[in-house]
Every structure is written in C-alpha cells, then in structure tokens.
Amino acid sequence: MEIDYHCFYCGTCANVCPKMAIELLDSGVVEINMDCEQHIHNEKRCGICIKACPVGAIHGL
Amino acid sequence: MDYDVVVVGAGPGGSMTARTLAQEGASVLMVEKRPEIGMPVRCGEGTGVAGLKELGITPHPKFIAQEIYGDYLYSPDGTKVDMRTEEPNGYCLERRMFDKHLGILAAKAGAVVRTRTTATGLITENGTVKGVKLRHFDDEYDVKCNVVVGADGIEGRVGRWAGISNRTKLGEMTSNVQFELVGIEMEEPNVLEFYLGGKYAPGGYVWIFPKGPDVANVGLGIRKTKETALVYLKRFIAEHENLARGSVASIVVGGVPVQGPLEESVGNGVLLVGDSARHVDPLTGGGIYNAMHCGTLAAGVIGEALAAGNFSKEFLQKYHELWWKEVGEGLMRSLRVKEIIEKLSDDDLNKIAKFMQGMKFGEIDIKEASSIVTQFPPEFAEFVQSLL
Numbered sequence: 001m002e003i004d005y006h007c008f009y010c011g012t013c014a015n016v017c018p019k020m021a022i023e024l025l026d027s028g029v030v031e032i033n034m035d036c037e038q039h040i041h042n043e044k045r046c047g048i049c050i051k052a053c054p055v056g057a058i059h060g061l
Numbered sequence: 062m063d064y065d066v067v068v069v070g071a072g073p074g075g076s077m078t079a080r081t082l083a084q085e086g087a088s089v090l091m092v093e094k095r096p097e098i099g100m101p102v103r104c105g106e107g108t109g110v111a112g113l114k115e116l117g118i119t120p121h122p123k124f125i126a127q128e129i130y131g132d133y134l135y136s137p138d139g140t141k142v143d144m145r146t147e148e149p150n151g152y153c154l155e156r157r158m159f160d161k162h163l164g165i166l167a168a169k170a171g172a173v174v175r176t177r178t179t180a181t182g183l184i185t186e187n188g189t190v191k192g193v194k195l196r197h198f199d200d201e202y203d204v205k206c207n208v209v210v211g212a213d214g215i216e217g218r219v220g221r222w223a224g225i226s227n228r229t230k231l232g233e234m235t236s237n238v239q240f241e242l243v244g245i246e247m248e249e250p251n252v253l254e255f256y257l258g259g260k261y262a263p264g265g266y267v268w269i270f271p272k273g274p275d276v277a278n279v280g281l282g283i284r285k286t287k288e289t290a291l292v293y294l295k296r297f298i299a300e301h302e303n304l305a306r307g308s309v310a311s312i313v314v315g316g317v318p319v320q321g322p323l324e325e326s327v328g329n330g331v332l333l334v335g336d337s338a339r340h341v342d343p344l345t346g347g348g349i350y351n352a353m354h355c356g357t358l359a360a361g362v363i364g365e366a367l368a369a370g371n372f373s374k375e376f377l378q379k380y381h382e383l384w385w386k387e388v389g390e391g392l393m394r395s396l397r398v399k400e401i402i403e404k405l406s407d408d409d410l411n412k413i414a415k416f417m418q419g420m421k422f423g424e425i426d427i428k429e430a431s432s433i434v435t436q437f438p439p440e441f442a443e444f445v446q447s448l449l
Contacts, residue, residue, distance in 0.1 A: 010103055011216025012316025016231050024216045026094040026179035026196065054236035054290040054314045 001032050001045060006057035013049035013058060022049060064090045064173070065367055067193050068210040069180045069219050071098045074335025074352030075212030076163035077116070081360030083171035087367060090204060091167055092178040092195060099160030103214075103315035105239060105278055105346070106154045107253065107270050112350030113152070116357065124159035125152050126272035130251050136414030137258025137407035143418070145252055153270045153278070154349075163353075183209060183222045183331070189372070190223055190330035207372050208363050209331045212356070215316055217337035223328040227337055233320035235265050235346065238290040239280025240298065241272070242307030250274045258407045261297050265346075269304075279304055282317055282346055290314075319343040321396040322389045327377040334359050340388060344395035344402075351392070355384045413441055 009030050014022040021035035036045070050058045068079045071093035079091040095101075107129070113120060129151035134142040168174045177197060184192035184203055192205040211219025220227040247269065248254070256267035264284030271277045279298060283290050291314075298304045318339050326338045334340070335352035342348060362380035366372050405413070 008312070008314035009101075010315040011214060012234065012236060012314075014216035014218075015227075015229050015316060015318065016234050018228065020218065020221055023218070024094075026177060028095075048231045052231055052234050052236060052316060054238050054316065056289040056291065 001036055001049070002059050003030055003032065004057050004059065006055045007053075008055060008057070010054065012052050012054060016048050016052045018046065018048065062206055063192070063204045064088045064206045066090070066208045066210060066363055067092065067204055067206045068172075068212055069193065070094075070212035070214055070217065070335070070337070071164045071167075071174065071176070072160060072212060072214060072335055072352065073163055073349050074340070074356040075210065076160070076167045077353040077356030078210050078212060078334055078359050078363075079172040079174075080163070080167035080170045081357050082363060083167060085360065085364045087364065089167075089172040090206070091164070091172050091174050092180060092193075093164070093174070093176045094179040096177045097161070098164040098174075098176060099157040102156045102311070102313055104154075104156050104313070104349070105237075105268055105270055105280055106156050106272070107151055107268075107347065108154060108349045109151050110149055112354070116350070116353050118163075118353075120152065121162070124155050124162055126155050126276075127153040127270075128251060129153060129253055129271070130249075132253035132255060133248065134414065134417075135254065135256045136411045137260060138411045140411055140414035140418065142414050142420075145249075149251075151253070153272050155272075180213065180219060183219065185330075188329055190328065193219075207330065207367065208377070210334055210359060210363075211331065211337045212334040212352070213337050215318060215336045217333075219331065220326075220333045220337055223331045225323070225325050225328055225331075225333060227323055227333065227339060229316075229318035229320050229339070232285055233318060233343075235282035235284050235317045235319055236286075236290040237265075237280060237282040237313075237315050237317055237346070238294045239268075239278050239313040240294065240307075240309045241276065241311040241313070242279050242298070242304055243276050243310045245275055245277060245279075245307035246303040247271055247275075247277060250277075256297070257410050260407070262293060264403070267294075267297055276310070278313070279307075280313065284319075317341055317346040317348075319346065319396075319399060322385070322392045326381045326384070327374055329374045329377075330372045332359055332363075332377050332380055338384075340384070340392070342392060342395045344399045351388050355388060358383045358387065409441070416441075 068091040128149040131145035182194040254269040265282035267281040340351040
C-alpha cells in the first residue's frame with residue numbers, strides 16, 4: 001500500500017482499517033504499519049482504506 | 062497518580078470534559094497531538110444556537126462567522142423547500158477559533174494542556190486502564206491516572222487499545238470534501254443550502270454553509286461510490302456558476318461515521334467521548350453539540366467515580382447510559398430516518414419535496430403531526446412519520 005501527495009491526513013483510513021494498521025502520526029503524516037495484511041502475509045490487500053479515502057490518496061502496489 | 066484524569070484529544074468533546082472536570086476540582090491533563098488546538102479543521106462548521114446556549118458557551122465574533130436563519134433544501138430536480146426561520150437557529154463557526162477557545166477555557170479552569178503530545182498506548186494493570194503513554198517530540202513518558210478519556214476523533218486509538226471497537230464499517234463512513242469558497246454568490250448569505258440526490262452526492266448530500274456575504278463552506282459527503290468525494294465536489298461546483306467563480310481559501314477533508322452510536326463506550330478506567338464514540342448524527346453528520354454535551358456528562362460521572370474511588374467499567378457505565386438517554390436515542394432516530402431516505406429514489410425525493418414546499422416548518426406543532434402525515438402519499442408515510 002502507498003499513500004501519495006493527495007493525502008490530507010484526515011484519519012478516515014485509520015478508522016476503517018480493520019487491522020489498526022494505519023496511524024495518523026503527531027508529525028501530521030499517515031503511516032501504514034506492518035499490520036497491514038499485505039505486509040504480513042503477502043495476501044491480497046483488503047483495500048478498505050483505498051475505498052474510504054475522500055481524495056484517492058491510497059493505492060495498492 | 063500523576064493526574065485524576067487524562068483526556069486524549071482537545072476537540073470540543075475533550076475540552077468540555079477537561080474543563081468541567083477541572084471546574085469540579087479534579088486534576089486533569091489534556092493532550093493534543095496537533096501543534097495547535099483547532100487545526101486542521103475537519104468540519105462543515107455548522108452548529109445550533111440552542112446547543113451552545115445550553116452548554117453555557119457565549120457566542121463571540123471571533124468564532125462565530127455567521128448567524129443562520131434556517132435552510133433551503135433542494136431535491137434532485139431542483140425543487141426548493143423553504144425551511145427558513147424567523148429567529149437565528151444556528152451558527153456557522155470558525156472552528157479553528159472555536160476549538161481553541163474551548164481549549165483555553167479548559168486551561169483557565171485549571172486543566173493542564175499539552176499540545177504536540179501524542180498518546181502512544183495505554184498503561185493497564187489487571188485489565189484496568191491506569192494511565193497513558195505519551196510522546197512529546199523526543200520525550201516518551203508515562204502518566205498515571207484514574208481515568209483516561211478517549212476524545213481522539215475518528216482516527217482515535219484509545220478505544221481500540223482498551224478493547225472497545227469504534228471502527229466504522231466502510232459502507233457507513235461518508236467521505237467528505239469541502240472547499241471554503243470566496244467571492245461567490247448565494248441566494249441568501251444567512252441561510253444554509255442542502256442538495257440531495259444521487260447525481261450530486263450518493264449516500265450523502267451537498268451543503269453550502271455561509272460564512273459571510275460572499276464566503277461559504279461548500280462541501281459534500283458520499284458513500285459507496287467509485288469516484289472520490291473530491292471528484293464529486295469539483296463537478297458540483299463546476300455546474301453552479303455562482304460557485305464556480307469563487308476562489309478556494311481552504312480545503313477540508315475527512316470521514317464522518319454514520320453508522321450510529323457505539324453500543325459500548327466505557328471500560329475499566331476508560332471512556333470515549335465525541336467522534337471516537339460515534340456521537341455523530343447519522344443523518345446530518347453533525348456532532349459538535351453532541352460531543353460537548355457528552356463531555357459534560359462524562360465529567361459528571363468521572364467526578365462521582367473520583368468521589369467514590371471506583372473506576373470500574375460497571376461504575377462508568379452510568380455515563381454510557383446517560384448519554385444514550387440524552388443523545389443516543391436521538392441519534393438512533395436519525396439513523397432510522399437515514400435508512401428510510403436511503404431507500405428513496407431521486408423521483409421519490411422530488412415528490413416529497415413538492416409536498417413539503419408549502420409547509421412552514423418553524424410553525425409546525427407536534428399536535429398537528431398526524432394531520433401532516435396524512436397529507437403525504439401513503440408510500441411516504443413512514444418517512445414523514447420518522448421526521449416528526
């Protein structure tokens with residue numbers, strides 16, 4: 001998963017993520033951590049964050 | 062204990078909790094991960110006159126952008142329903158100033174406020190929350206307390222750390238984008254405008270909230286779409302000449318959970334307030350008053366817990382029951398209305414709008430409700446009944 005420059009750091013993705021894999025850091029940056037399914041098991045991404053993002057800032061690699 | 066209570070998040074819910082507790086004599090730490098309370102704004106900025114009055118917040122020009130006298134509702138075919146009021150019934154706020162004002166009130170009441178301070182985890186002992194792990198720049202430290210209040214917004218983690226799931230289902234999260242447009246024309250600069258229908262905002266609506274004679278927040282929320290909210294908003298603005306000529310002074314982006322309130326909002330030594338407890342109206346997406354009111358309720362119950370020395374889930378459950386009674390039942394009613402509206406087609410909305418055109422909403426008496434329902438075609442009776 002990748003977050004691009006469209007991100008507004010609104011935290012919508014962090015809420016809908018079933019794995020708590022997305023965190024809005026105090027630096028104002030959104031970070032996808034290793035709990036993301038794709039990272040751990042190399043499974044197909046769930047993609048919920050991609051669908052929820054209001055500006056299309058998250059992409060599956 | 063370092064503090065009686067740590068409040069995580071300095072939005073309206075967190076600040077009201079911290080302020081009320083501090084006024085009652087509790088030692089309170091309120092932390093905010095952002096460097097400045099109120100920034101960035103993630104809100105349409107509309108709220109009600111009655112709510113602020115009830116909460117004892119005196120309106121001040123520094124955070125009131127515009128008094129509002131009701132609204133116009135537009136159905137998909139452009140049918141306008143006039144829902145204006147004689148007296149102001151709402152405000153369009155400057156949230157960046159409003160939130161900071163509330164944070165300052167909390168600090169003046171005696172709460173310790175620390176910005177750019179992030180909660181990174183909870184301290185638990187035997188299944189009870191006993192404090193919070195904090196980070197301020199490079200300093201990481203623990204703060205012990207009797208109760209942690211999670212007022213950390215939709216991205217909040219306090220609830221989930223404590224085992225309270227406040228994750229929203231994807232289909233129940235609206236994606237929202239708003240432009241603050243300057244140099245636009247509005248029909249009336251003190252009346253809200255709402256646009257319904259699948260063309261402009263499937264699963265949500267478009268709003269125009271005036272902030273001055275030629276300035277307004279123009280935004281929308283959508284659900285279950287392939288295109289992003291940003292695409293929908295740009296399209297809506299392009300199709301409205303009076304808006305398209307405006308300059309964009311700010312862009313606000315965010316998600317609003319419209320799933321209805323949480324069934325569980327407390328744990329041992331912890332409770333949730335505001336968006337993190339989904340104190341958001343599922344129909345309107347509004348939540349400022351709810352968060353603030355629930356913050357005062359939380360403070361009241363925590364005050365009792367401090368006096369009793371009992372911070373168990375069972376004791377704090379009184380807060381959950383209180384807010385469900387005072388706020389939650391209204392939110393569930395809105396959820397039911399939202400679910401009924403979801404089933405309506407654009408044609409249905411047009412028909413309903415035409416029936417509503419002649420009504421003067423500010424003058425409807427509850428005693429007349431049944432007669433109003435009978436004026437509508439039978440297929441819309443459920444919808445109208447739910448509104449009344």
